[in-house]
Amino acid sequence: MVTTRTGNAVDWVRIRDEFPILASTGPGGQRLAFLDSAASSQKPEQVIAAVDRFYRETNANIHRGVYDLSERATAQYEAARHMVADFINAASAREIVFVRNTTEAINLVAQTWGRRNISAGDLIAVTTMDHHSNLIPWQLLAEEKDAHLEAVRVTDDGRLDMEHLGELLAKGPRIVAFPHVSNSLGTINPAAEIIRLAHDAGAVVVVDGAQSVPHMPVDVQALDADFLAFSGHKMLGPLGSGALYGKLALLDAMPPFMGGGGMIRKVGLTHSTWADVPARFEAGTPSVGDAIGLGVAVEYLQAIGMDAVREHEQQLTACAVDRLRDVPGIQLFGPDDPDARAGVLSFTLGDIHPHDVAAILNEENVAVRAGHHCCQPLMDRLGVVATTRASFYVYNVDEDVDCLVSGLHRAQAIFAS
């Protein structure tokens, strides 16, 4: 039985009922089994209401406004920053920069810390299982600076090859970038160990937390991460919300990302000085209502408790793995050990193209993703063009697994006949 941090049992069906979109049905009246939370999560009533309330009651531009509305909007925006900081146990709310998503957060680091600190011949280490958003920004930087990019290999069971990591670290990379949890395989990487080894090798570490922060307890101080990027919209928050965590000393020494209003201290026609962090990295009017919605999403997750979220997803995943193994022709990717796997299941079904699998599941109102999951190098490594991916979150229940499994049997039947 999963319990909250206050010791009460979690009623997962009640939680599901708090997500209005999950009450919708398919053309044949089928319930919606939403299994694509790794791409973007659904939003609970509380988050939707908070964004709605912001535009009805508090909408105004933030900072510098001296009227009540602007002061209230500013206070709510900054309160959300504190909630996000508390959620990942940042030492200070100043270490949280609001961005649109993980991609923007990583580009911010590459274009500021990276451009200032990387020079010709330097090594940047990434992994073969990185999402394109934690690969392309480093490719662009390496190209611009004439630096080298090398990727840690992935083992046959979908883990990082720690021996190969050691070999790359011995070459003294300036940056080590890796995903805390693989969005394609669900692999939970040993983040604390990787960070410790990378620090010993003198690297700055950029953690892609897009698939970990929404789904398990993440403590940036315990991890000792230098940067952690994550998306609010994958953790029950509004689309357009996300955050970058950076250690204050690192952020403080970084030049601005984008130029404009809000990020300056004093502006002259030919020279200007920059605001303190995090304002230095938030040029222009931010997506205030979305950040406030993210704060409410964080409160929602904390009320459940991240240990309970992780346990719930682990149970669903274990149950799904067991039942998927009975589907003829299925090949599951990623680690077998349930402790090393988040709520992400990537698979192929015989030689049926993943698009066809997903289309047949869609006919049963089961929403999954099919494709390369923005991980083309990983697909090459696995020797597949694409996979079908089901991913779980707080609002999923056993019945969603039933729908997935029966949909896969139907796909088998259609293509086998």
Place this chain on the structure above:
Amino acid sequence: MTDTLYREAILDHYRNPRNRGTLEPADFTYEDVNPLCGDEIRIDVRTDGENVTDVRFSGRGCAISQAAVSMLMEMVDGRPLDEVKAISREDLLDELGVPISPARMKCAMLGLKVLKAGIYGVPPSDDSL
């Protein structure tokens, strides 16, 4: 029973593709990929200058893209080039006979796109057309 995209005619073309293979030599060959899903289709055409005398396709992809290109082969084999040029996406959608969602339209149309690019890629003054 749920309405399905995968009606028998589509599955039949997927399982038993018409004119699958390559032609060496061909009067023109063209290939393209759908970057969204990695589907690849190549089409080889032989012509006597007026008609398509032989046509083959190869590549890989989902059932919709493979069935659509197989149906397209039947539509163009032996036909005058002018008529082949006039084939529209609606003609192919009629042949498929199921509603294709915007997300799958690129799959369904990949073969037609490749064929047209191949035909128009050859200059009109070229004797081989």
